[in-house]
Amino acid sequence: MITLKLSADQTRNVTGGHIVLPRTGIWVADLKVDERDELPDHLTMVLGGIEMPAAVHKAELVGGMTDVRLVGGAGGIGENARPKHYHRPLVRHIVADLLRDSGEKLSTTSSADILGTELEAWDTMDAPTGSMLAAICAVVGNGANWRVLADGTVWIGVEAWPDSGIDSRTITLDGANAASVVGTDLPTLLPGTLLDGRRVDTVQHDLANDRTAVMFAAADDADTDRTASAWGSMQAAQDPMGLYASMYRAKVLAQNGDADFVDVRPEDPRLPDMMKIPLRHGVPGLRVQVEIGSYLLIGWDDGQPNKPFAALWNRDTHAVRVSLVADQLNLGSRTATEAFIHGTSYRAAEDKLFAGLQQAFSLLAPLCSPVGPFGPLGPGVAQAIAALTAFQAQAAASGGFLSPQVRGA
Helix, strand or coil: CEEEEEECCEEEEEEEEEEEEECCECCEEEEEECCCCCCCCEEEEEECCEEEEEEEEEEEEECCEEEEEEEECCCCCCCECCCEEEECCEHHHHHHHHHHHHCCCECCCCCHHHHCCECCEEEECCCEHHHHHHHHHHHHCCCEEEEECCCCCEEEEECCCCECCCCCCEEEECCCCEEEEEHHHCCCCCCCCEECCEEEEEEEEECCCCEEEEEEECCCCCCCCCCHHHHHCCCCCCCCCHHHHCCEEEEEEEECCCCCEEEEEECCCCCCCEEEEEECCCCCCEEEEECCCCEEEEEEHHHCCCCEEEECCCCCCCEEEEEECCCCEEECCCCCCEECCCCHHHHHHHHHHHHHHHHHHHHHHHHHCCCCCCHHHHHHHHHHHHHHHHHHHHHHHHCCCCCCCEEEC
């Protein structure tokens, strides 16, 4: 028998319906109650002696009975998360924010290794909390999974597949990975366990027929989510990673000193303000500083929420400063051969000019000695000769005013 515990001294008997307990996601129960009074927003479903906290997703009178849909936990998994950007967060920090904002609680049995995983960055979107949890598990990988447990808490971890300790009797088979079994034998069967040595992926209790249908995960199918229909019954099915497969227009709020990162505000309201986003210009060694308020696009490598980048400036963007670090820079032609900034020919003429000046001052120097006719000019002539000599030495050492490797046609 399944009952609904409204309070310490109030219960309601369930007369029909079905319950879906998925290995990934949130469990859902569509039940019929032979009562016409209003139900509280939260109650406890008692299944085979297991007390399962739940939120009342909807309740309506149908033919003198109350049809009620329950969702496991506090009912916040289907609510949209608050957009937020993170820089080098631990998974536990992202999950803590998601669950706090949704009113849910983290299971103490969650994996410390997964929660302690550090990500380079993360962007939570204005999308269902469950989709964001699924995205985290997809990025962390290594078998990471999440679901709402029977006690109403949210678990994140890797399946250990403990034995359920339940003996079953198969009635009908439906394909390689599904079987129908006697329901009264299995009121406490939970997903993520082993039943007769097989991995339990989804458990569905049909109260009308008093049977339990079990969907099994193949040995190489540990990460398969068979609960799209259950999740879709309360929230339109949505690929949690699909949001990160697009690029979004964003306004530059700030740019760091070396021009390698930007802080941006995406125009899409589902996205948070994002900080320290790496800039890409498509040219190695290129750095561009732009006016604050300029627009560009932001996206994520491989559609992974922990790998954001910014690129593709608007064509009307004003560049404040542009720098390019390269061993050689050719301007105007790939085969340019002449140093471009002052030009090889210009430099040759300049060298000739300064050599002539130095020769002239050198000839003038004896006349400007203390005993010469132009003695008072001696110090100035000596300074001029020293300056010309130093200039020529510095120019020779540097190979040019900027670099002979900068060339133009």
